[in-house]
Amino acid sequence: MTTVVLVVRRASASFAALLLIFTLVVVAPSKPVSAGSGMNTYWWWQSGITVGPSSYKYSNATGFWQAIINSPTGCTTQVDGIYGSVTQWWAAHTQNVIIGSNNGGIMDSWAMSNIQLAKAPGGFTRLQNTGVTDGYGTQKIYYYGGSASNAELGWNPISQQWLFSPTPTSNPNLLIPALSSRTMGSYAPCA
């Protein structure tokens, strides 16, 4: 009898665990993403996230960095929000070009701060405010990486969110929020 009770109790505990895990698995993905996640502070390195193959690998924040990577490297990386080996390789290349050394292609606070504060050979900050602000509060900003293609970005201080264009050539007006989740599609480099 004692054995039966013990088994039933353990089964009940398993049911509870099963219910909890089902709740996490089923409910979590449908939770609406609030504004101001991912790249959500003006100073990139203060966002508190590291973007790389083992952290926010699948995220719009990765797409943000892929958009930036395409500027110094000359349109090399598909902008799909997936931090794969190709993205990592060109991220390391970007770090070499902009910073002068690399950490293996991870966008951590070291890389973020050095890339954001970097100056171009002419002495001006690579991150340039265009002076254009739309009706939603997004300030149009671009990142000059040195190639013919700038990264088209946006900063919205109201929602505390960075945005980026996956199509800087064909449609720089299309801006996607650099969220911690992945809601974006896939775009050719500098589309």
Place this chain on the structure above:
Amino acid sequence: MANFLRFLQNAPAAVIVIGVVACGSPEAASQTGYAALPEPTSTVRLAESAQQSDLPAIDLSATTTSATSVVLEEPPVSDLPRSVGEPKTIEAGDLVLNFTLPADTINDPRPDPAPYEIVVSYDRWLLESCCDIKVVVQNVEPLFSDKEEIDVFESNGNVWKIYDTGPNDGSVVSAWASINGSPVLVSAQVFGTNPDATPAETVRLVAETMTSK
């Protein structure tokens, strides 16, 4: 029955496996289909042994201090140096704006930004001792954060609001006014490393001189 109970006891682990498999995206699957990495053509060495400890140390507090070293102080209007620069004109349809740039302002040699659909007219100059200066006519009214508003003033019948935008350290400043129904923005961003650069004063100088016809 005993088998069923044993299954239930092991159920969480089974659900985890099912959940992980179910959450895998097509993109995740396609990730494994990436072609081989391009051959390195430069000094990039993406060594697996690269460790964070190998990196040069960065003092984030120092960089932050550097980024926020520009102190925004608004002097009284009467104390501002008067612009003696060259008069400029921007046309945006029927709207003609006349204004004066600070002395020593030159044309910005850099290419113009991308053609944003909300921009009707755009021009940019460089005051090397301070900042770049942008004058933009838009077809939509800009929205700024009230928290970033630092001043409001009227000049030549135009009511200008000035905002400390971007990093909120005085290095990026924008002002806007509705002139003859068109949103007009005057903005400046610190150029170079001059610690005495005053983008807010520069923006105000330009905006104060703006007239329309």
